[in-house]
Amino acid sequence: MSLSLTLPSPAKLNLFLHIVGRRDDGYHELQTVFQFLDYGDDITFTLTGEQTDIRLAQPVPGVPDDDNLIIRAARALAAHSRRPLPGVVIDIEKRLPMGGGLGGGSSNAATTLLGLNHLWQLGLSLDQLAEIGLGLGADVPVFVRGHAAFGEGVGERLTPVDPPEDWFLVLKPACNINTGKIFSEEGLTRDTPKIKIAPAFEGDASRYRNDCEDVVRKLYPEVHQSLEWLSQFGPARLTGTGACIFGRFPTESAARIIWESKPSGITGFVAKGVNISPLHKKLTELK
Numbered sequence: 001m002s003l004s005l006t007l008p009s010p011a012k013l014n015l016f017l018h019i020v021g022r023r024d025d026g027y028h029e030l031q032t033v034f035q036f037l038d039y040g041d042d043i044t045f046t047l048t049g050e051q052t053d054i055r056l057a058q059p060v061p062g063v064p065d066d067d068n069l070i071i072r073a074a075r076a077l078a079a080h081s082r083r084p085l086p087g088v089v090i091d092i093e094k095r096l097p098m099g100g101g102l103g104g105g106s107s108n109a110a111t112t113l114l115g116l117n118h119l120w121q122l123g124l125s126l127d128q129l130a131e132i133g134l135g136l137g138a139d140v141p142v143f144v145r146g147h148a149a150f151g152e153g154v155g156e157r158l159t160p161v162d163p164p165e166d167w168f169l170v171l172k173p174a175c176n177i178n179t180g181k182i183f184s185e186e187g188l189t190r191d192t193p194k195i196k197i198a199p200a201f202e203g204d205a206s207r208y209r210n211d212c213e214d215v216v217r218k219l220y221p222e223v224h225q226s227l228e229w230l231s232q233f234g235p236a237r238l239t240g241t242g243a244c245i246f247g248r249f250p251t252e253s254a255a256r257i258i259w260e261s262k263p264s265g266i267t268g269f270v271a272k273g274v275n276i277s278p279l280h281k282k283l284t285e286l287k
């Protein structure tokens, strides 16, 4: 077995996001479809001689190591296994914007859980890893399970779905949005009627929407302007609580033509929507 392993940590999109209620603990009940993108961070795990010494090769700017979801995931897994384990140095190549609604931190946690389960040869099931992941964040379980899904509850009740694997243009308006702030806004829609069954196909833009969008447009003019610009070319939507927005295109070249004409000052990327996570594809190849 190799002592070093590099694994993808992909982005997710919320193809739609409905807020259907609020739990007693204040958390919002959602209905959403998660699809992965073939674009994200890369994480390299290198085993060291020292016993259960878990550290980052370099910090993620703005995130103290003890708060980093990579470190928290590795420690949670080590605590669960309750035995001495080889130390590990973890190096991340960050491409996903933070606080963008692309689930970067949650994806990093899931890649760490699956990567170290493999390298440490713990043999935990996806169910066990998803449960550990849920303790780290509501978006972690879908990244652990690795299949596009209709998510309910706070996103932990997952039903696999297969939306079309189209191309997306993802734009990051020049602002950062705090998820907690959006969920605490008074004007947020919280009573969208529940969909009874997992949508077989998310193609009808008028039936499904992102309930955070109106509030985010009002608070962040940059997001409003980007949505107005992108919606000239077809339906444009917010992912998660933003700030990233996306448009869907049938081909890569169609998405790239629009990307070339984007207004200055906006960053972003073109990526393919995929129903099997690139993380799981890579792990299957290793077996």
Ligand SMILES: C[C@](O)(CO)[C@H](O)COP(=O)(O)OP(=O)(O)OC[C@H]1O[C@@H](n2ccc(N)nc2=O)[C@H](O)[C@@H]1O
Pocket: 014, 017, 026, 027, 028, 029, 030, 032, 101, 136, 137, 138, 139, 153, 154, 155, 179, 180, 181, 183, 240, 241
């Ligand atoms: C919006 C989504 O990205 C959709 O996929 C996720 O539900 C966000 O999940 P997450 O990143 O794990 O969210 P956190 O960063 O833990 O949430 C920050 C804060 O947002 C609020 N929050 C979050 C998720 C949720 N379903 N209801 C909430 O009310 C809570 O006050 C929480 O303390």
Ligand SMILES: Nc1ncnc2c1ncn2[C@@H]1O[C@H](COP(=O)(O)OP(=O)(O)OP(=O)(O)O)[C@@H](O)[C@H]1O
Pocket: 060, 062, 063, 067, 068, 069, 070, 097, 098, 099, 100, 101, 102, 103, 104, 105, 106, 108, 139, 179, 240, 241, 242
């Ligand atoms: N490894 C990590 N990568 C990115 N952010 C991290 C990481 N560990 C902890 N964080 C913290 O998590 C916060 C949210 O980051 P993340 O990239 O997951 O946001 P997001 O894309 O909006 O996610 P979501 O869609 O789940 O709301 C960051 O602002 C940062 O403080």
